[in-house]
Amino acid sequence: MDKFLVAIFLVCLCTGVLGDTPANCTHEDLIGTWNFYVSEGGHDRTLDCSSPGKVMYVISMTFSGMNSIVTNSDGAVGTFNLIYNQGFEAVVGYRKYFAFFEWKTVDANHSTYWCDRTMYGQSHDVLGNDWACFTAVKQQKHLSGMLFERQNWKGNVVRNPAGSYDEELLKQPYVIKKKFVNQINKEQKSWVAQAYPELGKMSYGDVLKRSGYGNGPITRPNLPRKLKFVSNYVKARLPEAWDWRNVNGKDYVSPIRNQGSCGSCYAFASMAMLEARIRIMTNNTQTPVFSTQEVVSCGKYSQGCDGGFPYLIAGKYAQDFGVVEEHCYPYVGKDTPSCKPAVANCKRTYAAKYEYVGGYYGACTEELMMQDLVANGPVAVGIEVYEDFQLYESGIYHHVTELRSPLDGAFNPFELTNHAVLVVGFGADSKTGEKYWIVKNSWGEAWGEKGYVRIRRGTDEIAIESLAVQSFPIPQLQ
Numbered sequence: 001m002d003k004f005l006v007a008i009f010l011v012c013l014c015t016g017v018l019g020d021t022p023a024n025c026t027h028e029d030l031i032g033t034w035n036f037y038v039s040e041g042g043h044d045r046t047l048d049c050s051s052p053g054k055v056m057y058v059i060s061m062t063f064s065g066m067n068s069i070v071t072n073s074d075g076a077v078g079t080f081n082l083i084y085n086q087g088f089e090a091v092v093g094y095r096k097y098f099a100f101f102e103w104k105t106v107d108a109n110h111s112t113y114w115c116d117r118t119m120y121g122q123s124h125d126v127l128g129n130d131w132a133c134f135t136a137v138k139q140q141k142h143l144s145g146m147l148f149e150r151q152n153w154k155g156n157v158v159r160n161p162a163g164s165y166d167e168e169l170l171k172q173p174y175v176i177k178k179k180f181v182n183q184i185n186k187e188q189k190s191w192v193a194q195a196y197p198e199l200g201k202m203s204y205g206d207v208l209k210r211s212g213y214g215n216g217p218i219t220r221p222n223l224p225r226k227l228k229f230v231s232n233y234v235k236a237r238l239p240e241a242w243d244w245r246n247v248n249g250k251d252y253v254s255p256i257r258n259q260g261s262c263g264s265c266y267a268f269a270s271m272a273m274l275e276a277r278i279r280i281m282t283n284n285t286q287t288p289v290f291s292t293q294e295v296v297s298c299g300k301y302s303q304g305c306d307g308g309f310p311y312l313i314a315g316k317y318a319q320d321f322g323v324v325e326e327h328c329y330p331y332v333g334k335d336t337p338s339c340k341p342a343v344a345n346c347k348r349t350y351a352a353k354y355e356y357v358g359g360y361y362g363a364c365t366e367e368l369m370m371q372d373l374v375a376n377g378p379v380a381v382g383i384e385v386y387e388d389f390q391l392y393e394s395g396i397y398h399h400v401t402e403l404r405s406p407l408d409g410a411f412n413p414f415e416l417t418n419h420a421v422l423v424v425g426f427g428a429d430s431k432t433g434e435k436y437w438i439v440k441n442s443w444g445e446a447w448g449e450k451g452y453v454r455i456r457r458g459t460d461e462i463a464i465e466s467l468a469v470q471s472f473p474i475p476q477l478q
Protein backbone atom coordinates (compact mmCIF):
# COMPACT_ATOMS: atom_id res chain seq x y z
CA MET A 1 0.00 0.00 0.00
CA ASP A 2 2.73 2.49 0.93
CA LYS A 3 4.64 1.70 -2.20
CA PHE A 4 1.52 2.23 -4.23
CA LEU A 5 0.88 5.61 -2.61
CA VAL A 6 4.47 6.69 -3.05
CA ALA A 7 4.25 5.68 -6.69
CA ILE A 8 1.16 7.82 -7.26
CA PHE A 9 2.85 10.63 -5.39
CA LEU A 10 5.84 10.54 -7.69
CA VAL A 11 3.95 10.13 -10.93
CA CYS A 12 1.04 12.48 -10.57
CA LEU A 13 2.52 15.88 -10.01
CA CYS A 14 -0.07 18.57 -10.40
CA THR A 15 -0.79 22.24 -10.55
CA GLY A 16 -0.84 25.40 -8.54
CA VAL A 17 1.62 27.97 -7.29
CA LEU A 18 1.67 28.35 -3.53
CA GLY A 19 3.94 30.18 -1.19
CA ASP A 20 5.44 33.62 -1.42
CA THR A 21 6.99 34.54 -4.74
CA PRO A 22 9.35 31.89 -6.20
CA ALA A 23 12.35 34.24 -5.93
CA ASN A 24 15.27 33.15 -3.76
CA CYS A 25 17.76 36.02 -3.98
CA THR A 26 20.54 37.02 -1.63
CA HIS A 27 22.18 40.10 -0.24
CA GLU A 28 25.12 39.49 -2.61
CA ASP A 29 22.74 39.64 -5.57
CA LEU A 30 21.67 43.09 -4.48
CA ILE A 31 25.16 44.49 -3.89
CA GLY A 32 26.29 46.63 -6.83
CA THR A 33 24.85 49.39 -8.99
CA TRP A 34 21.29 49.31 -10.31
CA ASN A 35 19.39 51.56 -12.68
CA PHE A 36 15.95 52.55 -11.43
CA TYR A 37 13.44 53.45 -14.12
CA VAL A 38 10.85 55.66 -12.47
CA SER A 39 7.48 56.02 -14.24
CA GLU A 40 5.16 58.98 -14.14
CA GLY A 41 2.97 58.63 -11.13
CA GLY A 42 -0.45 59.09 -10.02
CA HIS A 43 0.29 61.21 -7.06
CA ASP A 44 -1.33 59.33 -4.25
CA ARG A 45 -1.40 55.91 -2.65
CA THR A 46 -4.15 54.60 -4.95
CA LEU A 47 -1.54 54.38 -7.72
CA ASP A 48 -1.68 50.99 -9.43
CA CYS A 49 1.78 49.76 -10.44
CA SER A 50 0.48 46.74 -12.35
CA SER A 51 0.06 49.10 -15.32
CA PRO A 52 2.64 51.86 -14.89
CA GLY A 53 2.94 54.96 -17.08
CA LYS A 54 5.93 55.93 -19.19
CA VAL A 55 9.44 56.23 -17.74
CA MET A 56 10.13 59.77 -16.57
CA TYR A 57 13.70 59.45 -15.39
CA VAL A 58 16.45 56.97 -14.58
CA ILE A 59 18.40 57.15 -11.36
CA SER A 60 21.17 54.78 -10.40
CA MET A 61 21.61 53.34 -6.93
CA THR A 62 24.66 51.65 -5.48
CA PHE A 63 23.98 49.10 -2.75
CA SER A 64 26.96 48.53 -0.50
CA GLY A 65 27.67 45.34 1.39
CA MET A 66 28.55 46.77 4.75
CA ASN A 67 25.85 48.18 6.99
CA SER A 68 23.20 48.26 4.29
CA ILE A 69 24.13 51.67 2.88
CA VAL A 70 22.81 52.81 -0.50
CA THR A 71 23.84 55.92 -2.45
CA ASN A 72 22.06 57.31 -5.49
CA SER A 73 23.52 59.11 -8.51
CA ASP A 74 22.44 62.47 -7.01
CA GLY A 75 24.83 61.79 -4.15
CA ALA A 76 22.18 61.10 -1.51
CA VAL A 77 23.02 58.43 1.05
CA GLY A 78 20.43 56.15 2.62
CA THR A 79 19.77 52.63 3.86
CA PHE A 80 18.27 49.49 2.44
CA ASN A 81 16.97 46.13 3.55
CA LEU A 82 16.61 42.88 1.76
CA ILE A 83 13.09 41.59 2.34
CA TYR A 84 13.78 37.99 3.11
CA ASN A 85 14.81 36.45 -0.26
CA GLN A 86 12.00 38.17 -2.16
CA GLY A 87 12.75 41.84 -2.74
CA PHE A 88 14.18 44.96 -1.16
CA GLU A 89 13.31 48.32 0.26
CA ALA A 90 15.64 51.32 -0.03
CA VAL A 91 15.18 54.68 1.67
CA VAL A 92 17.31 57.38 0.03
CA GLY A 93 16.89 61.01 -1.04
CA TYR A 94 13.70 61.30 1.07
CA ARG A 95 12.07 58.56 -1.01
CA LYS A 96 11.29 54.91 -0.35
CA TYR A 97 11.60 52.30 -3.10
CA PHE A 98 10.14 48.84 -2.70
CA ALA A 99 9.99 46.01 -5.25
CA PHE A 100 9.91 42.24 -5.48
CA PHE A 101 12.56 40.55 -7.63
CA GLU A 102 11.11 39.64 -11.00
CA TRP A 103 9.51 36.25 -11.46
CA LYS A 104 7.02 34.60 -13.75
CA THR A 105 5.20 31.33 -14.06
CA VAL A 106 6.59 29.12 -16.82
CA ASP A 107 4.08 26.27 -16.61
CA ALA A 108 2.09 24.45 -13.98
CA ASN A 109 5.27 22.96 -12.54
CA HIS A 110 7.85 25.70 -12.94
CA SER A 111 8.60 29.37 -12.39
CA THR A 112 11.54 31.56 -13.33
CA TYR A 113 13.00 34.34 -11.22
CA TRP A 114 15.72 36.91 -11.76
CA CYS A 115 17.88 38.42 -9.02
CA ASP A 116 19.17 41.22 -11.24
CA ARG A 117 15.87 42.91 -12.07
CA THR A 118 12.60 43.65 -10.33
CA MET A 119 8.87 43.60 -10.93
CA TYR A 120 7.20 47.01 -10.96
CA GLY A 121 7.38 48.35 -7.44
CA GLN A 122 6.24 51.43 -5.56
CA SER A 123 8.23 54.53 -4.76
CA HIS A 124 6.98 57.39 -2.66
CA ASP A 125 8.41 60.26 -0.67
CA VAL A 126 8.96 59.44 3.00
CA LEU A 127 5.74 61.27 3.93
CA GLY A 128 3.71 59.07 1.58
CA ASN A 129 2.28 61.92 -0.52
CA ASP A 130 3.94 61.63 -3.90
CA TRP A 131 3.80 58.17 -5.48
CA ALA A 132 5.40 56.66 -8.58
CA CYS A 133 6.10 53.18 -9.98
CA PHE A 134 9.56 51.93 -10.87
CA THR A 135 11.44 48.92 -12.11
CA ALA A 136 15.13 48.29 -11.50
CA VAL A 137 17.85 46.45 -13.43
CA LYS A 138 21.30 45.68 -12.13
CA GLN A 139 24.36 46.82 -14.03
CA GLN A 140 26.85 44.04 -14.63
CA LYS A 141 30.57 44.49 -14.82
CA HIS A 142 31.91 43.08 -18.08
CA LEU A 143 35.41 41.59 -18.15
CA SER A 144 36.64 44.70 -19.92
CA GLY A 145 35.44 46.75 -16.98
CA MET A 146 32.61 48.36 -18.97
CA LEU A 147 29.28 48.58 -17.23
CA PHE A 148 26.23 47.39 -19.05
CA GLU A 149 22.85 46.09 -18.07
CA ARG A 150 22.42 42.43 -18.48
CA GLN A 151 19.56 41.88 -20.87
CA ASN A 152 17.80 38.63 -21.70
CA TRP A 153 19.49 36.96 -18.79
CA LYS A 154 17.78 33.62 -18.65
CA GLY A 155 16.92 33.60 -14.98
CA ASN A 156 16.65 30.73 -12.53
CA VAL A 157 14.07 28.08 -13.31
CA VAL A 158 12.62 26.49 -10.19
CA ARG A 159 10.03 23.85 -9.44
CA ASN A 160 6.87 25.18 -7.94
CA PRO A 161 6.56 23.69 -4.46
CA ALA A 162 2.93 22.87 -5.09
CA GLY A 163 3.89 21.19 -8.34
CA SER A 164 5.59 18.50 -6.26
CA TYR A 165 2.38 17.15 -4.81
CA ASP A 166 -0.76 15.67 -6.16
CA GLU A 167 -3.63 17.88 -5.10
CA GLU A 168 -5.86 14.84 -4.62
CA LEU A 169 -3.37 13.47 -2.12
CA LEU A 170 -3.19 16.81 -0.36
CA LYS A 171 -6.95 16.52 0.15
CA GLN A 172 -6.47 13.30 2.13
CA PRO A 173 -7.06 13.54 5.87
CA TYR A 174 -3.91 14.15 7.87
CA VAL A 175 -2.81 10.86 9.39
CA ILE A 176 -2.22 11.25 13.11
CA LYS A 177 0.98 9.45 13.80
CA LYS A 178 0.67 8.05 17.33
CA LYS A 179 3.98 6.23 16.95
CA PHE A 180 5.72 9.49 16.03
CA VAL A 181 4.17 11.21 19.05
CA ASN A 182 5.41 8.42 21.31
CA GLN A 183 8.86 8.62 19.79
CA ILE A 184 9.08 12.37 20.38
CA ASN A 185 8.01 11.94 23.98
CA LYS A 186 10.53 9.16 24.52
CA GLU A 187 13.42 10.88 22.80
CA GLN A 188 13.51 13.99 25.01
CA LYS A 189 11.90 15.47 28.11
CA SER A 190 11.92 19.14 27.24
CA TRP A 191 8.51 19.18 25.58
CA VAL A 192 5.47 16.99 25.18
CA ALA A 193 3.76 16.06 21.91
CA GLN A 194 0.10 15.25 21.49
CA ALA A 195 -1.81 13.50 18.70
CA TYR A 196 -4.39 16.26 18.31
CA PRO A 197 -7.67 14.68 17.16
CA GLU A 198 -8.44 18.00 15.36
CA LEU A 199 -5.51 17.35 13.02
CA GLY A 200 -7.27 14.21 11.79
CA LYS A 201 -10.15 16.41 10.62
CA MET A 202 -7.82 18.49 8.48
CA SER A 203 -6.31 17.50 5.16
CA TYR A 204 -2.57 17.47 4.53
CA GLY A 205 -3.09 20.53 2.36
CA ASP A 206 -4.83 22.41 5.20
CA VAL A 207 -2.14 21.51 7.72
CA LEU A 208 0.60 22.55 5.32
CA LYS A 209 -1.12 25.77 4.36
CA ARG A 210 -1.54 27.03 7.92
CA SER A 211 2.16 26.45 8.54
CA GLY A 212 3.40 28.34 5.50
CA TYR A 213 3.40 25.66 2.81
CA GLY A 214 5.48 26.41 -0.25
CA ASN A 215 7.88 28.85 1.36
CA GLY A 216 10.62 26.32 1.96
CA PRO A 217 13.20 26.66 4.70
CA ILE A 218 14.11 30.09 5.99
CA THR A 219 17.19 31.41 4.25
CA ARG A 220 19.17 32.74 7.17
CA PRO A 221 20.90 36.00 6.39
CA ASN A 222 24.56 35.44 5.75
CA LEU A 223 26.11 38.87 5.42
CA PRO A 224 29.33 40.62 6.21
CA ARG A 225 27.78 42.36 9.12
CA LYS A 226 28.76 44.87 11.69
CA LEU A 227 26.46 44.03 14.51
CA LYS A 228 24.96 46.46 16.89
CA PHE A 229 25.68 45.28 20.39
CA VAL A 230 23.55 45.68 23.44
CA SER A 231 25.59 47.75 25.85
CA ASN A 232 26.67 46.23 29.14
CA TYR A 233 24.58 48.87 30.87
CA VAL A 234 21.41 47.70 29.12
CA LYS A 235 22.40 44.04 29.42
CA ALA A 236 22.78 44.32 33.17
CA ARG A 237 19.29 45.77 33.39
CA LEU A 238 17.48 43.31 31.15
CA PRO A 239 15.09 41.28 33.28
CA GLU A 240 15.63 37.52 33.63
CA ALA A 241 12.09 36.95 32.49
CA TRP A 242 9.40 38.99 30.77
CA ASP A 243 5.84 38.27 29.68
CA TRP A 244 3.58 40.92 28.12
CA ARG A 245 0.59 38.81 29.22
CA ASN A 246 1.47 39.65 32.79
CA VAL A 247 3.38 42.84 33.55
CA ASN A 248 2.59 43.70 37.15
CA GLY A 249 -0.67 41.83 36.76
CA LYS A 250 -1.71 43.49 33.49
CA ASP A 251 -2.18 41.65 30.20
CA TYR A 252 -1.25 43.62 27.07
CA VAL A 253 -1.66 40.83 24.52
CA SER A 254 -4.83 40.48 22.43
CA PRO A 255 -6.71 37.14 22.37
CA ILE A 256 -5.47 34.08 20.47
CA ARG A 257 -6.98 33.74 16.99
CA ASN A 258 -7.22 30.95 14.43
CA GLN A 259 -6.08 31.47 10.85
CA GLY A 260 -7.68 28.22 9.63
CA SER A 261 -6.26 26.74 6.45
CA CYS A 262 -5.29 30.00 4.74
CA GLY A 263 -1.56 30.86 4.57
CA SER A 264 -2.22 34.15 6.37
CA CYS A 265 0.10 33.65 9.38
CA TYR A 266 1.98 36.80 8.39
CA ALA A 267 -1.21 38.87 8.72
CA PHE A 268 -2.05 37.34 12.12
CA ALA A 269 1.48 37.85 13.50
CA SER A 270 1.48 41.42 12.15
CA MET A 271 -1.91 42.43 13.55
CA ALA A 272 -1.09 40.75 16.87
CA MET A 273 2.04 42.91 17.15
CA LEU A 274 0.16 46.13 16.33
CA GLU A 275 -2.64 45.19 18.76
CA ALA A 276 -0.27 44.50 21.66
CA ARG A 277 1.80 47.61 21.04
CA ILE A 278 -1.29 49.82 21.02
CA ARG A 279 -2.40 48.26 24.30
CA ILE A 280 1.04 48.98 25.76
CA MET A 281 1.17 52.55 24.45
CA THR A 282 -2.32 53.39 25.73
CA ASN A 283 -2.15 51.57 29.08
CA ASN A 284 -4.89 49.23 27.76
CA THR A 285 -7.36 52.07 27.17
CA GLN A 286 -7.41 51.06 23.48
CA THR A 287 -7.77 47.36 22.69
CA PRO A 288 -8.43 47.11 18.95
CA VAL A 289 -8.37 43.79 17.10
CA PHE A 290 -7.28 44.42 13.52
CA SER A 291 -8.57 42.84 10.34
CA THR A 292 -6.39 40.14 8.83
CA GLN A 293 -8.84 39.59 5.96
CA GLU A 294 -8.41 43.15 4.72
CA VAL A 295 -4.71 42.37 4.23
CA VAL A 296 -5.44 38.97 2.63
CA SER A 297 -7.97 40.51 0.22
CA CYS A 298 -6.48 43.96 -0.41
CA GLY A 299 -2.77 43.81 0.49
CA LYS A 300 -0.51 45.04 -2.28
CA TYR A 301 2.61 43.84 -0.52
CA SER A 302 1.60 40.20 0.10
CA GLN A 303 0.14 37.17 -1.67
CA GLY A 304 -3.21 36.63 0.10
CA CYS A 305 -3.59 33.07 1.41
CA ASP A 306 -0.28 32.20 -0.28
CA GLY A 307 1.94 34.09 2.12
CA GLY A 308 3.62 37.34 3.00
CA PHE A 309 6.00 38.89 5.51
CA PRO A 310 5.48 40.86 8.73
CA TYR A 311 8.06 43.46 7.64
CA LEU A 312 5.83 44.33 4.69
CA ILE A 313 2.49 44.06 6.54
CA ALA A 314 2.92 45.18 10.17
CA GLY A 315 5.44 47.65 8.79
CA LYS A 316 5.16 48.89 5.25
CA TYR A 317 1.49 48.15 4.56
CA ALA A 318 0.44 49.62 7.91
CA GLN A 319 2.51 52.73 7.15
CA ASP A 320 1.43 53.20 3.53
CA PHE A 321 -2.22 52.11 3.68
CA GLY A 322 -3.11 51.62 7.35
CA VAL A 323 -5.10 48.74 8.86
CA VAL A 324 -8.77 48.58 9.88
CA GLU A 325 -10.51 46.85 12.77
CA GLU A 326 -11.83 43.32 12.49
CA HIS A 327 -15.53 44.29 12.32
CA CYS A 328 -14.83 46.39 9.22
CA TYR A 329 -13.57 43.43 7.25
CA PRO A 330 -14.24 40.16 9.12
CA TYR A 331 -12.06 37.11 8.61
CA VAL A 332 -13.28 34.48 6.16
CA GLY A 333 -9.96 32.66 5.82
CA LYS A 334 -9.74 32.48 2.05
CA ASP A 335 -8.71 34.55 -0.93
CA THR A 336 -11.50 36.72 -2.27
CA PRO A 337 -11.79 37.70 -5.93
CA SER A 338 -11.64 41.39 -5.11
CA CYS A 339 -11.04 43.83 -2.32
CA LYS A 340 -14.22 45.44 -1.04
CA PRO A 341 -14.03 49.01 0.20
CA ALA A 342 -13.82 48.86 3.98
CA VAL A 343 -16.91 50.27 5.67
CA ALA A 344 -16.92 54.03 5.21
CA ASN A 345 -16.66 55.04 8.85
CA CYS A 346 -13.79 52.68 9.57
CA LYS A 347 -10.74 54.53 10.82
CA ARG A 348 -7.38 53.33 9.63
CA THR A 349 -4.45 52.86 12.01
CA TYR A 350 -0.97 53.60 10.66
CA ALA A 351 2.59 52.67 11.59
CA ALA A 352 5.03 55.50 12.30
CA LYS A 353 8.07 53.33 11.51
CA TYR A 354 9.15 49.74 11.16
CA GLU A 355 12.47 47.91 11.16
CA TYR A 356 14.25 44.63 11.48
CA VAL A 357 15.43 44.13 15.05
CA GLY A 358 19.08 45.22 14.98
CA GLY A 359 18.31 47.93 12.42
CA TYR A 360 18.61 45.96 9.20
CA TYR A 361 18.19 42.54 7.65
CA GLY A 362 20.72 40.15 9.14
CA ALA A 363 21.55 42.08 12.31
CA CYS A 364 19.19 40.31 14.74
CA THR A 365 20.51 38.78 17.95
CA GLU A 366 18.92 37.26 21.02
CA GLU A 367 19.85 40.22 23.22
CA LEU A 368 18.60 42.82 20.76
CA MET A 369 15.30 40.95 20.59
CA MET A 370 15.06 40.94 24.39
CA GLN A 371 15.87 44.64 24.52
CA ASP A 372 13.31 45.68 21.90
CA LEU A 373 10.69 43.36 23.31
CA VAL A 374 10.94 44.85 26.80
CA ALA A 375 11.31 48.44 25.58
CA ASN A 376 8.68 48.51 22.83
CA GLY A 377 6.47 45.44 22.95
CA PRO A 378 6.13 42.08 21.17
CA VAL A 379 8.16 41.42 17.99
CA ALA A 380 7.15 39.33 14.98
CA VAL A 381 9.45 36.52 13.81
CA GLY A 382 9.66 33.91 11.09
CA ILE A 383 10.11 30.30 12.20
CA GLU A 384 10.68 27.02 10.40
CA VAL A 385 7.89 24.54 10.96
CA TYR A 386 8.78 20.85 10.99
CA GLU A 387 6.10 18.26 11.37
CA ASP A 388 6.82 17.75 15.08
CA PHE A 389 5.85 21.38 15.74
CA GLN A 390 2.24 20.59 14.71
CA LEU A 391 2.08 18.11 17.60
CA TYR A 392 3.42 20.44 20.31
CA GLU A 393 1.35 20.34 23.48
CA SER A 394 3.53 21.86 26.23
CA GLY A 395 7.07 22.49 27.42
CA ILE A 396 10.05 24.13 25.73
CA TYR A 397 10.07 23.21 22.05
CA HIS A 398 13.13 22.33 20.02
CA HIS A 399 13.04 20.41 16.78
CA VAL A 400 13.60 16.71 17.47
CA THR A 401 16.16 16.17 14.72
CA GLU A 402 16.58 12.47 15.40
CA LEU A 403 13.15 11.89 13.90
CA ARG A 404 13.35 13.68 10.63
CA SER A 405 11.42 11.16 8.50
CA PRO A 406 8.53 10.00 10.61
CA LEU A 407 6.84 8.13 7.81
CA ASP A 408 5.38 5.72 10.32
CA GLY A 409 4.77 3.38 7.43
CA ALA A 410 2.39 5.81 5.75
CA PHE A 411 2.33 8.41 3.03
CA ASN A 412 3.56 11.72 4.40
CA PRO A 413 3.75 14.80 2.25
CA PHE A 414 4.76 17.06 5.13
CA GLU A 415 7.59 19.37 4.15
CA LEU A 416 9.55 22.00 5.98
CA THR A 417 7.67 25.30 5.83
CA ASN A 418 8.03 28.78 7.22
CA HIS A 419 5.57 30.48 9.45
CA ALA A 420 5.20 33.86 11.16
CA VAL A 421 4.42 34.21 14.87
CA LEU A 422 4.69 36.79 17.66
CA VAL A 423 7.24 36.71 20.50
CA VAL A 424 5.60 38.14 23.64
CA GLY A 425 8.15 37.26 26.31
CA PHE A 426 11.05 35.15 27.51
CA GLY A 427 12.23 33.22 30.54
CA ALA A 428 14.11 30.15 31.71
CA ASP A 429 12.97 26.91 33.27
CA SER A 430 13.47 27.07 37.05
CA LYS A 431 14.73 23.46 37.26
CA THR A 432 16.72 22.86 34.09
CA GLY A 433 17.71 26.46 33.33
CA GLU A 434 16.67 25.94 29.69
CA LYS A 435 15.97 29.38 28.21
CA TYR A 436 12.89 30.01 26.11
CA TRP A 437 10.85 32.54 24.16
CA ILE A 438 7.11 32.81 24.79
CA VAL A 439 5.42 32.77 21.41
CA LYS A 440 1.85 33.53 20.35
CA ASN A 441 0.65 31.32 17.51
CA SER A 442 -2.51 31.67 15.39
CA TRP A 443 -3.81 28.10 15.43
CA GLY A 444 -6.54 28.58 18.06
CA GLU A 445 -6.49 28.12 21.85
CA ALA A 446 -6.69 24.33 21.71
CA TRP A 447 -3.15 24.10 20.32
CA GLY A 448 -0.10 24.17 22.60
CA GLU A 449 -0.16 26.04 25.89
CA LYS A 450 -3.54 27.78 25.36
CA GLY A 451 -2.48 28.83 21.87
CA TYR A 452 1.11 29.67 22.90
CA VAL A 453 4.36 27.77 22.50
CA ARG A 454 7.63 28.17 24.35
CA ILE A 455 10.62 27.80 22.03
CA ARG A 456 14.26 27.23 23.04
CA ARG A 457 16.13 30.55 23.22
CA GLY A 458 19.75 31.50 22.47
CA THR A 459 20.54 28.96 19.73
CA ASP A 460 18.48 30.33 16.83
CA GLU A 461 16.18 27.34 17.18
CA ILE A 462 14.03 26.96 14.03
CA ALA A 463 15.49 30.35 12.92
CA ILE A 464 13.58 32.27 15.61
CA GLU A 465 16.48 34.69 16.20
CA SER A 466 17.16 35.34 12.51
CA LEU A 467 14.54 37.78 11.29
CA ALA A 468 12.65 39.63 14.00
CA VAL A 469 10.65 42.67 12.94
CA GLN A 470 9.13 45.51 14.89
CA SER A 471 6.62 48.15 13.92
CA PHE A 472 5.43 51.20 15.83
CA PRO A 473 1.68 51.83 15.40
CA ILE A 474 0.11 55.21 16.17
CA PRO A 475 -2.89 54.94 18.53
CA GLN A 476 -6.07 56.82 17.55
CA LEU A 477 -6.76 60.14 19.20
CA GLN A 478 -9.74 59.52 21.46
Ligand SMILES: *[C@@H]1O[C@H](CO)[C@@H](O)[C@H](O)[C@H]1NC(C)=O
Pocket (backbone or CB within 6 Å): 011, 012, 013, 014, 107, 108, 109
Ligand atom coordinates in the same frame (compact mmCIF):
# COMPACT_ATOMS: atom_id res chain seq x y z
C1 LIG B 1 4.18 18.64 -14.63
O1 LIG B 1 4.95 17.52 -14.27
C2 LIG B 1 4.33 16.28 -14.48
C3 LIG B 1 5.26 15.18 -13.98
O2 LIG B 1 6.59 15.51 -14.14
C4 LIG B 1 3.95 16.08 -15.94
O3 LIG B 1 3.23 14.88 -16.10
C5 LIG B 1 3.08 17.24 -16.38
O4 LIG B 1 2.80 17.12 -17.77
C6 LIG B 1 3.81 18.54 -16.11
N1 LIG B 1 2.96 19.63 -16.50
C7 LIG B 1 3.37 20.58 -17.32
C8 LIG B 1 2.38 21.63 -17.67
O5 LIG B 1 4.51 20.59 -17.79
Ligand SMILES: *[C@@H]1O[C@H](CO)[C@@H](O)[C@H](O)[C@H]1NC(C)=O
Pocket (backbone or CB within 6 Å): 024, 026, 215, 216, 217, 219
Ligand atom coordinates in the same frame (compact mmCIF):
# COMPACT_ATOMS: atom_id res chain seq x y z
C1 LIG C 1 17.67 29.59 -1.46
O1 LIG C 1 19.02 29.53 -1.84
C2 LIG C 1 19.90 29.10 -0.81
C3 LIG C 1 21.32 29.18 -1.34
O2 LIG C 1 21.58 30.48 -1.76
C4 LIG C 1 19.52 27.66 -0.41
O3 LIG C 1 20.36 27.23 0.62
C5 LIG C 1 18.08 27.64 0.04
O4 LIG C 1 17.68 26.32 0.33
C6 LIG C 1 17.18 28.20 -1.03
N1 LIG C 1 15.83 28.34 -0.50
C7 LIG C 1 14.79 27.90 -1.16
C8 LIG C 1 13.48 28.16 -0.52
O5 LIG C 1 14.88 27.34 -2.23
Ligand SMILES: *[C@@H]1O[C@H](CO)[C@@H](O)[C@H](O)[C@H]1NC(C)=O
Pocket (backbone or CB within 6 Å): 283
Ligand atom coordinates in the same frame (compact mmCIF):
# COMPACT_ATOMS: atom_id res chain seq x y z
C1 LIG D 1 -2.98 52.65 33.80
O1 LIG D 1 -4.23 52.08 34.09
C2 LIG D 1 -4.43 51.75 35.44
C3 LIG D 1 -5.80 51.09 35.55
O2 LIG D 1 -5.77 49.84 34.94
C4 LIG D 1 -4.35 52.99 36.30
O3 LIG D 1 -4.47 52.63 37.67
C5 LIG D 1 -3.02 53.66 36.07
O4 LIG D 1 -2.97 54.88 36.78
C6 LIG D 1 -2.82 53.93 34.60
N1 LIG D 1 -1.48 54.46 34.39
C7 LIG D 1 -1.28 55.58 33.74
C8 LIG D 1 0.14 56.00 33.61
O5 LIG D 1 -2.18 56.25 33.26
